[in-house]
Amino acid sequence: MRQLTSLDTQFLAMENQRVQGHVSVLGIYDAHTDCGRPLDAALVGELISRRLHLLPTFRWRLAPVPLSLDYPYWVDDGTFDIEYHVRELALPAPGSDRQLAEQVARIIGRQLDRARPLWEVYVIGGLDNGRRVAVLTKMHHAAVDGVSGAEVMSILLDDTTDREPDPAPPVVAEPFPSDVEMLGRGLIGLMRQPLRMMRAGPTALPHLDDVPTIRHLPGVRLVARTGRALKRVLPATSDSLTATGSGTTAPRTRFQARVSPHRRVAFGSMSLREVKSIKNTFGCTVNDVVVAICTSGLRSWLDERGELPAEPLAGFVPMSVRTAEQKGTFGNRVSVMLTELPTDEADPMQRLARISDAMRAAKERQRALPASLLQDANHFIPPALLAQAARATSRLAGMRGLNQPANVMISNVPGPSTPLYLGGARQHAQVPVSGVLDGIGINITVMSYQDSLEFGVVVDRELVDDPWTILDALRAGLSELAEHASRHTPPPEVTALHTAASPRRKARS
Template sequence: MEQLSGQDAMFIHAEIKGLPQHIGGVTIYNPATAENGIVRFKQILAMLRSRVHLSPIFRRKLAPVPLGLGQPYWTEDPNFDLEYHVRHIALPQPGDWRQLCIQAARIHAIPLARDKPLWEMYIIEGLDNVEGIPPGCFALLLKVHHSAMDGPTGAHFMSLMHDMTPVVEEPPEAPPWIIEQPSTLAMLTRAYLDALRTPGRAVRMLRDAVPTYRRLRRGYAEKKFEKTGDIPRTRFQGKVSPHRVVDARTFDFATVRELKNAVAGATINDAMLAIVSGAMRLYLEQKNELPSQSLVTGCPIDVRSPEERATGGNMVGFMSVSLCSDIKDPAKRLAAIQRKSTEAKAYAEALGPRIAVDITDLLPGGVLAVAVRTAAITGLSESNVMANTVVTNVPGAPYSQYLCGAELIKSFSLGPLLPNIGLFHIVYSSVQKKQGAITLSFTACREMLPDPEVYAQCLQDSFDEMCQSLLTKGQGQSTGKGKASTAKKKAAAKKPAAKARSKGPAKASARTST
């Protein structure tokens, strides 16, 4: 039995109609590497059944404190049924990429049942017409509530289901399953004791506010960062509908590394932010809605200490970064994003990266829940623009992975939408087909972004523009012999956007490989 932290519980309280707060992803497997070239659904069930003891996420559910007087608890579900959580479906014919994205969006839009462990898994067959995917492949769609894990803990959770070779390894023997049920008296007693400690924690936070104020004032004076101006409203701000769209594009990791190396001090994250910035700029230009001010993204950051790396749940800070979308030239835009990203990191460090964790731990659960719902009902959550989108980075495994012997060959992530933010990007780096790849996926409100294939093409066009600008004009120095010239040839051989749009994601990946 374990009580949720304030930040974990925040994702429970923030879940209102139309805004389910789970995360997830789609992974595609080639069973050719499995024994006899086949993976059956019953094999996947057997593998999962043998490994459910490796993570508490599998079998625990929520136990709310009466009257919302404290944060809820995790407790073991005595009625846990693996086959409720793992479902077997197939795409309708012809089973192409667009149908896979539509199916993923529909499943991702449905909230998880609160009276059961907060995860679901779908094995999806019928992918034979997804371009670039061998016949017979299948997909796995996983959704887990954000209260149970964030990106880093999600990567660990996924590793529990995979092997590093096609040989399925036997997990350690499961210990006895002990089911603890929290009593009402115990939960109320804990809530009372927490209430007694709250004034002390508040005093400590106020005491820490003085050096925080000094660090911020010194940072402004030394011009390490500057105040953010008004953030413009776009079509991605407003009331978020319950409907979702998803899509993704995959880029070669070596080429993205060349792009960041072309600008002194830039990082891989800066390069990916520049791709997102260019894509949003292109998309809003097509709609005649591009604001003159720069767009701003929110970037979650992992604030775990080295000792906390193995802990579950959420430990996430947040920083705002200008996307410099008011700059047309891709090379100048990346350089500007590098500067703004450095400023944002300095500001987050001065503010204290764990401040979000501390505040959510201080607020009583019931107060936070009422505040979230009141803001939603009154429209207060839509009055102020905190960011135009979110871009988060999820690290993937730096090695090949296998599910019941089937090799993982493609993947993309699914994120939650937030009040007043109807577009969410996830950067996922991984080894796919034994090559380094970066997948940039997005989840969006269908009312705000009704044409996801158009925005996916904007991501591709933004990447191509950056290659053309940074890798064909001799701007900056690129590492790796021969790779720059390859990227130049591919950028020069870029197909017209209309023609490329009909090709789908597999062709886009081929165009970006080096």
């Protein structure tokens, strides 16, 4: 048995009737393998079964602790019901991207069954008049983050079409614990809670006010004031590097509302080569250009509807803090940073320069914070109250008139640069499909694949009628930057950005 961390548990606690806690990857493939076999649920099921010994997250079942006295556990189920987890459906002709996106939106709007391992795979045929097949892999965020989710996909996908079937050693299932056993574990955990708080105190207390996911809670505010007092007496903490955008307040837009249970999805590819050309011209990073594309798109989209705030928007950017030693451990090793999105700036080059400055400052602040801050901060909330605290945060996030920390979630996930295959069928795109939260009703996640950037836009269905107009605005943002790059000599202050190499944590979903 493996106990979930407080951060893993938070992704369970955040779920309610309107908010889902899973993340997904949408792969687009040839309809047939190199040997002519159709890519269908039977083939995908065989592939997963052969590699089940390499996929512990596909075998884990959730074992809750009675009364939530402690964090729940994963129990290795040893196997799974293939017909339940791997499902097949087909799009009506002609099988367009919009039809696929509508089907994906319906699927991600349904929560995973906690009585089973928390994943599902959907094989969706009929795409592009039957020439292609989509495979949607849906996994709970309590088991994987962006990096560990990519590790799962790397186990399922191959870099060649002629990989031999893997020998599948038997997996020994763990006996599922009784309620009495889990109650005993919970009582032991309850006694350990003061020790957890003491261990987390030195790293978490000085920075509790820097955690946007919990700082709205009244009880945390009191502890955070104590933390701010500690900052003044801890010489190792720099005043200029104490907040991850904690002073950032998001202006009100239509996205700062309580979400419904339903979603809309849009997706599409953009040229990675074009993005890199912009990066090289202006001396910034690929991530800066991605954020600039999102900023430009949101600016024009809101402006066309007469909804553009006078103040800049704020972005909520998840990022990985997973070390090389933690590779293959699954679970969550993430942090977040808040950054300004200068939608108040009309000039695209000045906008890019401001984004580069803001992202660099946010990364410097982030490096000054403990990598385990989100996990340690949760230790100041007893497990029995974590779900209630998550619900309270959700209610506050959806309240009109209350300042929100961010308008939009933006993630940029580095992906494979070479072609991949699923059971011998070539993959043409790998699109991230994330989720939305109360108070942040839009998510833009980007993943690179070969020479493309795959954009996945997810919005609450009641807030946006057509997310494809947002995708069109993002494309226009890239075109605007590319046009300036093709004819513009950047000023010295822009070309000087990011010339000094420094370690960075990569933004991930």
